[in-house]
Amino acid sequence: MIDYRGWRHTFKLDPDKAIGDEALEALCESGTDAILVGGTYGVTYDNTLELMSRIRRYAVPTVLEISSLDAVVPGFDAYFIPLVLNAGDPDWIFAPHVSGLKAYGSYIHWEEIFTEGYLIANPAAGVAQLTKARPIADSEEAKAYAQVAVNICRLPIVYVEYSGTYGDPELVRACRAGAEGAHLFYGGGIRTPQQAAEMAAIADTVVVGNVIYDDLQAALATVAAVKGVQKKR
Numbered sequence: 001m002i003d004y005r006g007w008r009h010t011f012k013l014d015p016d017k018a019i020g021d022e023a024l025e026a027l028c029e030s031g032t033d034a035i036l037v038g039g040t041y042g043v044t045y046d047n048t049l050e051l052m053s054r055i056r057r058y059a060v061p062t063v064l065e066i067s068s069l070d071a072v073v074p075g076f077d078a079y080f081i082p083l084v085l086n087a088g089d090p091d092w093i094f095a096p097h098v099s100g101l102k103a104y105g106s107y108i109h110w111e112e113i114f115t116e117g118y119l120i121a122n123p124a125a126g127v128a129q130l131t132k133a134r135p136i137a138d139s140e141e142a143k144a145y146a147q148v149a150v151n152i153c154r155l156p157i158v159y160v161e162y163s164g165t166y167g168d169p170e171l172v173r174a175c176r177a178g179a180e181g182a183h184l185f186y187g188g189g190i191r192t193p194q195q196a197a198e199m200a201a202i203a204d205t206v207v208v209g210n211v212i213y214d215d216l217q218a219a220l221a222t223v224a225a226v227k228g229v230q231k232k233r
């Protein structure tokens with residue numbers, strides 16, 4: 001069983017994007033704590049299975065962040081299930097989860113399932129448009145969302161999602177304060193060691209995604225940057 005609570009750094013790989021064998025080996029052997037597999041669009045059973053099988057050649061823990069019912073692939077170490085806290089379209093709040101339980105209920109090992117309270121903070125991200133994410137007014141409101149996730153819904157994880165753009169450290173800090181007792185993931189727009197270190201000082205785990213496909217060396221440099229930073233509490 002995985003324990004994400006000790007993770008400081010993860011890479012997020014998108015099944016819909018091509019990655020060569022050498023690059024994949026470098027990522028899996030980089031010292032990162034885990035590989036998350038996920039994306040908003042174009043995620044299918046086949047491309048998820050293919051990516052998982054390739055990652056499976058390495059010892060790194062591998063988690064599927066489920067975004068489509070058509071791409072629930074067995075064999076991952078764990079499954080992260082997003083629950084979008086600021087979804088403006090109610091069909092994205094519980095409807096897919098109910099369908100998921102109807103479809104897969106008898107195959108579920110609950111100890112492998114972790115629900116993420118997902119706070120979408122970049123209105124331009126694909127996932128913001130898909131879920132019609134409500135804009136977050138300010139840090140105080142972000143903190144309140146995190147409190148809803150942790151103190152009202154009792155979720156174990158809050159994920160501040162700035163996918164595609166680097167976030168506002170003050171807003172992430174407010175989420176850290178609101179998510180007391182839960183694990184805080186930060187993801188979005190990290191392209192340099194400095195950015196990785198800045199968010200690692202606030203969040204429990206930093207997620208690095210898109211830069212992998214643009215500049216592999218920059219992506220790899222974020223591992224040491226994160227590992228060298230103590231969280232400020």
Ligand SMILES: CC(C)=CCC/C(C)=C/CC/C(C)=C/CC/C(C)=C/CC/C(C)=C/CC/C(C)=C/CC/C(C)=C/COP(=O)(O)OP(=O)(O)O
Nearest residue numbers: 039040067068069073074079082096097100104127163164
């Ligand atoms: C047989 C077997 C393996 C059984 C396993 C059992 C199991 C785990 C069953 C699942 C049951 C269940 C409850 C399923 C729920 C399924 C589901 C579809 C939930 C909806 C999740 C959701 C709200 C998705 C919306 C989109 C979202 C939040 C995606 C998260 C990933 C994300 C934002 C990635 C970033 O996207 P990216 O493409 O990188 O973005 P950019 O373009 O900006 O880069």
Ligand SMILES: O=P(O)(O)OC[C@@H](O)CO
Nearest residue numbers: 163164187188189209210
């Ligand atoms: O792809 P980037 O912008 O690095 O974001 C990482 C991750 O939070 C995406 O879900």
Ligand SMILES: [Mg+2]
Nearest residue numbers: 014039209210
């Ligand atoms: Mg991406």
